Amino acid sequence: MPTSKDVAQAAGVAQSTVSYVLSGKRPISEKTRKKVEDAIEHLTYQPNAGARALASRRTRVIGLVIPFIPELHMASIMEFVSVIANTARRYDHDILLVTEDEGAAGLRRVVGQQICDGLILMQVEGDDERLPVVRSLKVPVVLIGIPHDPSGLVCIDADFEMAGKQCVQDLAAAGHDVICVLDWQREVVDRHVNYVERFMSGTDQAAESMGVKMLHLPGGTDRDVIADSVDKALAETTGTPAFIAPDGTVQDVLRRVLSSRGLTPGKDVSVIGSASPTLAELQPIPLSTIDLRPAEVSRRAVKIICDLLEADPQGPTESLELVPTVITHRSSTLRPPRGS
């Protein structure tokens, strides 16, 4: 492998000059710049990352802590991972995977060994055990998810409260007087990821201001449980009930239950779920969705950490960003009555 010294020799300049050509941190004459660039091209020189890290104290690598596989959410996790990796490249950084298996020790390791300049944590729980460690680290860390106590932390997430409000306002405007929210799968709820609470807080606020009745019912993957929830909702109204099923798996079960009851979404009931546009369109009856914008959240997370890495080895930072959600009507919801 050629080194910058080889390039210097080939170009007839000093090694430091090569370095300055590459970094642009000192003025270089057009003539020598050309010589150096030709030599680089000719030798197919690429700077050694280890040496660079050693000398500059910057690895240009960001650690991404991915959650332990709760089976069914993997597809959505992958969307985050993929967008994060691509966005990082755009800032000339790479992504190192840190699995949740390593727990808090993994964070200490990658930061302590200086493999990474900073971290992004996904799927942060309300009372995450890793938070104390995160606060003690002397590198930038961005959390995806909002813990109960976000003080001293940099967080970003979809605005789940807004999402909840949008769903309820929308359904209420369409004329529903009873709106039923089906909970996430037990696996999610048990993690105490507090986006569940934030979403529910949004639905309740909107329900109160719109004067509609909210039912919070159990979700999960058990057909009988969902069937029970549907029956309760039907019993509560003489009109058309509406269902909000944020969790993808819960949506699947709900769809089957409704179908077995002879209820057609968009006609006899309304259903809003959260799903990507592609998935929503693929369903038998295209699903009206609340889009939680995972790609946008990912992009912003990377931007935030890269900005922090640019900034001076800063004092304590703290920030909280919420990404607006987007509601999209497809065929699974009633259209609002005219003029309302």
Place this chain on the structure above:
Amino acid sequence: MPTSKDVAQAAGVAQSTVSYVLSGKRPISEKTRKKVEDAIEHLTYQPNAGARALASRRTRVIGLVIPFIPELHMASIMEFVSVIANTARRYDHDILLVTEDEGAAGLRRVVGQQICDGLILMQVEGDDERLPVVRSLKVPVVLIGIPHDPSGLVCIDADFEMAGKQCVQDLAAAGHDVICVLDWQREVVDRHVNYVERFMSGTDQAAESMGVKMLHLPGGTDRDVIADSVDKALAETTGTPAFIAPDGTVQDVLRRVLSSRGLTPGKDVSVIGSASPTLAELQPIPLSTIDLRPAEVSRRAVKIICDLLEADPQGPTESLELVPTVITHRSSTLRPPRGS
């Protein structure tokens, strides 16, 4: 951050001694080992990865090239990624993400800058454009997937031919005389991932030796296409037709079509798909599956590359490993008649 020099000073030894304690490459007396280990603990010393890489010419990082998101396969990709990352840690390595967006240039970059000691490529196509680059790289590369010409390459994948055989043999033994294979989604087929061909070759071989009729019909996500395929299969037999639907999305569509025709899997027809046990059990009628063992493939890929990294900067290596697949009966297939 403490350095090995700090540790040496605290322990009253030379820096090189600290290094030898850590690496075990020279004998160390019990007494000084203890002193050094205490100092390490006390200072919470962790070796600097950049310096280590520079001096040892080993980063202990493996690049993982993940495929461009074809929407629906993300869940299964994540399974690979997750297992690969965890297994790598067990060999004391880390995983760096390389996205397919960067293409072949990305491979040259991470290897050229010596960010990685080796690479794992996922989702290798039959005639993958990256193969020439891979062959020219002077670091170990493991491919997940078998290209048309695997010479000079190290490959591993599930044994799709075996999978195809198992499905057909099984269905034939259960008494089906017509077996219909629904193709993968167009997105997959168009990629020329040649596991499709390998699977089909397996089904055909088995069909010939078992004396049953094979129908290869289009798959995809279009309901009408699947409905056509189902009708054709029904027209071909007076008995009970069987369907093999490797692709998860195709399975979903098939399920709906069969249900709308009043056909119940496990009773009026047989269906085998490929899916994880968890997903298979969650379906309305638990799906009999052919398990393509993604976790095992991932584990072996990591083992292979770590073994190669241990070995001397070797001459050209070449190998091909196929992981046996496993067929599991659940409720979507007929039971074979007694004594057959």
Place this chain on the structure above:
DNA sequence: CCGCATCGTCGATACGCATCGACAAAATCG
């Protein structure tokens, strides 16, 4: 035409670790 700032380049050094040769002390052998 001289003093002075600017431009462009070089040489030297530091970054933190692995590794090699040297060497003293201890153990082994004839």
Place this chain on the structure above:
DNA sequence: CGATTTTGTCGATGCGTATCGACGATGCGG
């Protein structure tokens, strides 16, 4: 008991880059 090997430690050097101070060359104003 001297010769020889083994054991345990040290000092020095190199890995490839970034960066700082130095310095000659050039351009400027007075």
